[in-house]
Amino acid sequence: MHSFHYQRGKLTCESYPLDKAAERYGTPLYVYSSHTIVDHYQRLDRALHELHHEICYAVKANSNLSVIRLLADQGAGFDIVSGGELYRVIKAGGNPTKCTYAGVGKSREEIEYALRCEVLSFNIESEQELSAIDEIARSLNKRAPIAIRVNPDVSASTHKYISTGKTENKFGIAIDRVAEVYDRAQKMSNVRIRGVQMHIGSQITEIKPFVQAIEKMVPLVRQLKSDCGIEFFSIGGGIGIVYRGSLESGDKIWWKEDQSRHSLTIQEYTGATIPLLKSLSLRVLLEPGRFLVGNAGVLLTRVLYVKKTPAKTFVIVDAGMNDLIRPALYQGYHEVVPLRESRDQPLTKVDVVGPVCESGDFFAMDRDLVRIEPGDLLALMSAGAYGFTMASNYNSRPLPAEVLVSGSEAKIVRRRQSYADLIEHEIAEG
Numbered sequence: 063m064h065s066f067h068y069q070r071g072k073l074t075c076e077s078y079p080l081d082k083a084a085e086r087y088g089t090p091l092y093v094y095s096s097h098t099i100v101d102h103y104q105r106l107d108r109a110l111h112e113l114h115h116e117i118c119y120a121v122k123a124n125s126n127l128s129v130i131r132l133l134a135d136q137g138a139g140f141d142i143v144s145g146g147e148l149y150r151v152i153k154a155g156g157n158p159t160k161c162t163y164a165g166v167g168k169s170r171e172e173i174e175y176a177l178r179c180e181v182l183s184f185n186i187e188s189e190q191e192l193s194a195i196d197e198i199a200r201s202l203n204k205r206a207p208i209a210i211r212v213n214p215d216v217s218a219s220t221h222k223y224i225s226t227g228k229t230e231n232k233f234g235i236a237i238d239r240v241a242e243v244y245d246r247a248q249k250m251s252n253v254r255i256r257g258v259q260m261h262i263g264s265q266i267t268e269i270k271p272f273v274q275a276i277e278k279m280v281p282l283v284r285q286l287k288s289d290c291g292i293e294f295f296s297i298g299g300g301i302g303i304v305y306r307g308s309l310e311s312g313d314k315i316w317w318k319e320d321q322s323r324h325s326l327t328i329q330e331y332t333g334a335t336i337p338l339l340k341s342l343s344l345r346v347l348l349e350p351g352r353f354l355v356g357n358a359g360v361l362l363t364r365v366l367y368v369k370k371t372p373a374k375t376f377v378i379v380d381a382g383m384n385d386l387i388r389p390a391l392y393q394g395y396h397e398v399v400p401l402r403e404s405r406d407q408p409l410t411k412v413d414v415v416g417p418v419c420e421s422g423d424f425f426a427m428d429r430d431l432v433r434i435e436p437g438d439l440l441a442l443m444s445a446g447a448y449g450f451t452m453a454s455n456y457n458s459r460p461l462p463a464e465v466l467v468s469g470s471e472a473k474i475v476r477r478r479q480s481y482a483d484l485i486e487h488e489i490a491e492g
């Protein structure tokens with residue numbers, strides 16, 4: 063369920079009209095619905111009530127301080143992948159002792175910082191990292207809480223760039239080696255074993271990979287519970303969302319991204335996984351990112367030009383791949399809809415492209431759109447996850463502003479960068 067709908071001919075977020083946001087704050091502009099974020103969190107939380115569980119929001123999906131705060135207020139923990147994300151969580155009022163710290167390349171500075179902040183757990187991704195953390199913890203006279211990230215070698219049937227649970231991926235430690243590594247960890251004086259973790263990929267829209275991975279893990283988890291006294295099993299994130307048809311089907315939580323439009327509901331996800339997890343009698347951690355925020359955000363953009371060539375019609379907009387890179391990076395799909403509702407009008411096939419000097423700078427190819435004119439406003443739907451967090455200054459384009467809507471109110475939660483901001487840290491030597 064998300065909160066973007068046409069009301070009296072205008073696309074609105076909750077009850078705030080989006081054309082008003084564009085006029086007020088300019089474009090390109092990210093707009094998030096606080097209601098959608100909270101609603102998704104609460105639905106997942108309720109569906110898991112049978113389990114002793116903790117939802118650790120994956121901050122990399124959307125790390126705006128106000129988004130973190132919203133989820134911290136709901137009681138969320140956080141899944142972080144850098145010292146910078148830990149800093150954000152703390153600044154937003156989140157609790158560092160509810161943070162799980164993942165990532166294959168944690169630096170010494172980051173490890174020291176996380177140890178000082180007393181994170182819940184370091185998710186260990188290699189044996190060298192385990193030794194490094196033991197050594198760094200010793201130098202600080204601390205014991206590092208750890209969970210080993212297991213690579214269960216299952217196929218997540220998602221884009222290859224966001225698949226993480228196969229042996230050819232760089233993540234985790236192979237399942238058949240894990241017991242041995244826990245054995246080593248038990249002998250380390252500055253490491254404390256707290257749990258076991260996995261995360262098989264992102265935008266997974268079928269239940270099968272989740273079930274396969276958990277089933278593969280269960281015997282190991284049982285063994286670790288008795289041998290090492292682990293307290294938690296983190297099953298990671300990866301729950302897929304609706305991208306296609308996300309506007310008209312706002313009442314579905316997530317769908318399979320194919321033509322058959324088979325829907326997979328949150329009840330199906332928890333219905334299939336809870337029975338496997340319940341018998342473990344352990345605390346279960348989940349690390350959803352996209353699921354909580356993906357459909358809670360849109361990127362607003364204004365049409366600059368409509369360029370017709372013999373082969374194509376290009377709708378050139380003022381947002382670019384530097385603002386939203388998902389289509390260029392992994393063929394991510396976003397619905398493109400006009401802010402002004404237009405029913406029963408003829409459709410033409412257009413490419414919606416940005417101003418950046420790259421042919422990969424597009425949002426939609428051969429998409430059916432109603433007649434578009436320069437000056438029109440469009441929304442790129444479902445841009446709340448891996449949108450702003452992946453934005454860059456490429457082509458020296460200032461980062462867009464971000465707005466958080468609650469009911470009929472909109473608040474700026476990150477101001478637009480200025481040209482001066484672009485060069486703030488630079489030095490013109492000589």
Ligand SMILES: *Cc1c(COP(=O)(O)O)cnc(C)c1O
Nearest residue numbers: 120164264299300349350351352
């Ligand atoms: C990115 C990431 C997540 C979140 O993935 P989503 O697909 O956004 O749910 C969870 N856990 C880890 C370790 C990650 O790296």
